[in-house]
Amino acid sequence: MSATDDVIRKIAGQASPVRPLPSPWLRAMLWLVVALCYAGVMVLMMSPRPDLTEVLARPEFQIEQLAALATAFTAAVAALSGTIPGRGRWMLLLPLAPLALWLGSVAWSSAPDWTGSGLQDVMLRPDWMCFPAIVAVGALPACLLVSMLRRGAPLTPCTTVGLGVLAAAAIGDVGLRFFHVQDVRLMILAWQLGSVAVLVALASCMGRYLFKWRHQRIQEAAE
Template sequence: MNLETDDLIERLATRHKPIRRLPPPRKRALYWLLIALCGVAAVVVLMSPRDDLAAKLTDTRFLIEELAALATAVAAAFSAFCLIVPGHSRAVALLPAPPLVIWLGSLGHGCWQAWLSFGDEAWRLSPEWVCLPAIAVVGAIPALTMVAMLQKGAPIAPRMTVMLGALAAAALGNVGLRLFHPQDASLMVLVWQFGSVALLSLLAGWGGRQVLAWRHVGNA
């Protein structure tokens, strides 16, 4: 055996102490969800829920979109926590796809219905850039909690992991946003809200190697 490697092994074994195992991904996803929901609820209360919230909670389309976004967040969080455990299949990254498709499908169906009712008028899009920072703010606590929890794992696929983590936080941010921001036109929601979620996730994934690296492991 190479002497330096032998020396390293001796040192690692000498410094070794009992460690606390990371809980399984499903448990970590649940812990994250509890903290994240508290953060989102606090922002919704601070911003005051929309006046027509009681009516919206009986609107099937609104409920489908909110539940699909919530399911996307939970699935993405679970996938991200799986990916930081070495040996897990990367196919788990596809788990958020079904709820994402339902969410997108509902928005697409809404756009189609609007076009049937209002014709070309339904494609009129007004600027609503505020959605991007609003989703980032509502999703801030979920995002920070996610980063802290991900840094306890191994950065096996950092970009994919951070993108999924950001998708979880932004999707939950969007769930919160719709509870106080009265924007329901499907095209507007699709472009400004879903678009913001997608953009934030992609941007975060792009910087994944800066967020998750081997130097963070064991320090977080």
């Protein structure tokens, strides 16, 4: 009996019923519901901003928040699709359109800040709350999504984890806008979207370590 036959015999011996993973769209929807519930709890804990009703009526706020939500959902779909062998790679590009809308809407509305006289004041005011707040609101959704991703195949670990963290960070930013009073567009662009970009870049770098083939993880743990 060859070594491969032996491996086949051993693997077949471990046969047990497994439930096929539901479609990435359904899983992303479930994830979004849980993530939004958690973000809602975090907003209540941090106490919503006093001018919330007024801000909610602003069209630019609505567009930005909806674009961020759409980015979160499509990034989650893309990340989950990326773990299913045989799915088209084009799915990884799903969040591009909502992401462009999100960045574009914030950048477009920040144009007066670039040209106005207050640019220097804006740039010199660091807003250190954004990064930890986005991390806090996005932490549980990120952990949940990574655990969902690890049930699939690490075909493109860096991209997949990066997309997963983009989804979670977008939820973090949606939550942040409900309790953090910061409406200077350039500040939002620099500190909030900048934080999202930093988190995505870090996660992408760590993707290969966070997301490995399961038997490879077992082998490495044994060595």
